[in-house]
Amino acid sequence: xxxxxxxxxxxxxxxxxxxxxxxxxxxxxxxxxxxxxxxxxxxxxxxxxxxxxxxxxxxxxxxxxxxxxxxxxxxxxxxxxxxxxxxxxxxxxxxxxxxxxxxxxxxxxxxxxxxxxxxxxxxxxxxxxxxxxxxxxxxxxxxxxxxxxxxxxxxxxxxxxxxxxxxxxxxxxxxxxxxxxxxxxxxxxxxxxxxxxxxxxxxxxxxxxxxxxxxxxxxxxxxxxxxxxxxxxxxxxxxxxxxxxxxxxxxxxxxxxxxxxxxxxxxxxxxxxxxxxxxxxxxxxxxxxxxxxxxxxxxxxxxxxxxxxxxxxxxxxxxxxxxxxxxxxxxxxxxxxxxxxxxxxxxx
Amino acid sequence: xxxxxxxxxxxxxxxxxxxxxxxxxxxxxxxxxxxxxxxxxxxxxxxxxxxxxxxxxxxxxxxxxxxxxxxxxxxxxxxxxxxxxxxxxxxxxxxxxxxxxxxxxxxxxxxxxxxxxxxxxxxxxxxxxxxxxxxxxxxxxxxxxxxxxxxxxxxxxxxxxxxxxxxxxxxxxxxx
Numbered sequence: 139x140x141x142x143x144x145x146x147x148x149x150x151x152x153x154x155x156x157x158x159x160x161x162x163x164x165x166x167x168x169x170x171x172x173x174x175x176x177x178x179x180x181x182x183x184x185x186x187x188x189x190x191x192x193x194x195x196x197x198x199x200x201x202x203x204x205x206x207x208x209x210x211x212x213x214x215x216x217x218x219x220x221x222x223x224x225x226x227x228x229x230x231x232x233x234x235x236x237x238x239x240x241x242x243x244x245x246x247x248x249x250x251x252x253x254x255x256x257x258x259x260x261x262x263x264x265x266x267x268x269x270x271x272x273x274x275x276x277x278x279x280x281x282x283x284x285x286x287x288x289x290x291x292x293x294x295x296x297x298x299x300x301x302x303x304x305x306x307x308x309x310x311x312x313x314x315x316x317x318x319x320x321x322x323x324x325x326x327x328x329x330x331x332x333x334x335x336x337x338x339x340x341x342x343x344x345x346x347x348x349x350x351x352x353x354x355x356x357x358x359x360x361x362x363x364x365x366x367x368x369x370x371x372x373x374x375x376x377x378x379x380x381x382x383x384x385x386x387x388x389x390x391x392x393x394x395x396x397x398x399x400x401x402x403x404x405x406x407x408x409x410x411x412x413x414x415x416x417x418x419x420x421x422x423x424x425x426x427x428x429x430x431x432x433x434x435x436x437x438x439x440x441x442x443x444x445x446x447x448x449x450x451x452x453x454x455x456x457x458x459x460x461x462x463x464x465x466x467x468x469x470x471x472x473x474x475x476x477x478x479x480x481x482x483x484x485x486x
Numbered sequence: 487x488x489x490x491x492x493x494x495x496x497x498x499x500x501x502x503x504x505x506x507x508x509x510x511x512x513x514x515x516x517x518x519x520x521x522x523x524x525x526x527x528x529x530x531x532x533x534x535x536x537x538x539x540x541x542x543x544x545x546x547x548x549x550x551x552x553x554x555x556x557x558x559x560x561x562x563x564x565x566x567x568x569x570x571x572x573x574x575x576x577x578x579x580x581x582x583x584x585x586x587x588x589x590x591x592x593x594x595x596x597x598x599x600x601x602x603x604x605x606x607x608x609x610x611x612x613x614x615x616x617x618x619x620x621x622x623x624x625x626x627x628x629x630x631x632x633x634x635x636x637x638x639x640x641x642x643x644x645x646x647x648x649x650x651x652x653x654x655x656x657x658x659x660x661x662x
Binding site: 142143144169170252253254309310313314315316317398399401402405476478479480 | 509
């Protein structure tokens with residue numbers, strides 16, 4: 139008996155958040171992630187949790203800041219233009235060391251763009267979309283099941299390192315329906331595990347949550363602390379999936395929905411007798427630099443081929459990882475265009 | 487086995503639902519399946535479509551460029567997709583609303599008045615299931631029984647008549 143059910147990526151991410159103990163959701167509708175906000179509107183009250191349709195994206199992210207400061211598990215979701223509006227709040231969350239889960243179901247840009255799938259927010263997500271020296275952990279699911287699973291991980295990492303974590307999906311993933319295996323409700327994090335939270339300071343010293351450091355040297359000291367944490371994350375949290383790396387001459391690199399099309403291209407190349415493999419980064423920050431290093435240490439003759447629904451954003455991290463030790467080629471489309479298997483094969 | 491399907495027609499002809507019923511039936515028979523709708527801006531009288539992939543193996547790309555099977559319910563959909571059907575592929579064409587003049591030579595065209603048959607059954611909205619019945623006959627992808635089970639699961643409670651007429655629609659299409 140098949141215990142799996144069919145769900146869209148948007149709905150699966152919503153159900154995962156509910157089951158991962160999300161206490162508070164605030165959002166503002168935008169295509170192609172409307173079903174996610176709608177799903178939370180239905181599900182959160184059923185579980186006695188809080189759902190707010192905010193008056194704007196700015197309000198939604200600011201509400202998250204307040205709810206997170208009180209030690210609650212919080213989430214907001216949007217799509218590209220809406221995520222741009224949230225950047226001020228994301229920077230403030232990073233500055234105040236507040237955990238939060240932010241989902242971006244990317245659509246075409248720049249500007250209001252269109253509602254087609256896209257991956258052109260990679261720079262914004264991984265290089266710090268707001269002001270200041272900060273990073274968000276960025277997770278990139280490539281299936282409905284993985285979208286579901288990464289919500290649990292995203293909340294955990296956000297709490298562990300006290301920073302905003304982003305799930306970077308795209309319109310294809312959000313709209314696509316696939317089989318999904320649901321997991322049990324995980325226990326909610328108790329406020330006791332967040333000793334920094336603002337929970338009422340009876341019988342203890344008051345906690346302060348802020349991102350403002352006026353006294354001399356204070357901000358530099360704080361930044362050093364953040365940087366130390368980021369280096370630790372870079373060491374411990376690199377995640378990726380790969381296939382056929384042991385006998386590959388050419389390695390395709392792609393993430394999210396695009397990695398599925400790249401996987402079809404790898405299968406087609408293998409059928410033709412070409413030794414092709416795939417690296418699919420799951421964490422975009424920290425970028426999985428180590429796998430490239432390990433591979434290049436073992437293999438002298440190898441080529442990389444990056445493909446994205448953008449004009450080459452992750453490409454820059456792959457070039458950094460390869461650092462001139464091997465050729466790196468690229469094919470991408472954007473603004474609603476999705477590279478096809480045929481196009482990829484032609485370019486290779 | 488990998489079957490790539492595009493269902494296309496006017497908004498309101500049950501295109502998305504047709505794809506979903508196929509997806510649910512595939513899941514019930516323990517196959518891998520993906521379903522993607524066209525969710526872009528659409529024009530009244532234009533085309534809505536969904537892409538379904540059914541496979542024995544895990545599905546890498548869920549995108550369908552060249553379908554094995556094309557369901558078309560209106561003229562714009564036929565004009566848009568007919569040339570994309572794979573060689574030896576199948577096109578199920580709603581002849582009530584589509585004139586399939588000059589079809590591509592290397593595909594099989596099953597031209598059936600889905601809409602007209604649905605109207606005779608008493609509900610124009612089951613044209614999609616008449617087409618599914620014809621498909622089950624042509625391709626033997628799932629047992630009709632599996633599809634009937636899907637109906638019982640997804641029909642709103644207290645709407646037994648709805649299950650019955652959809653069942654009849656499948657049978658009409660199958661026996662055509």
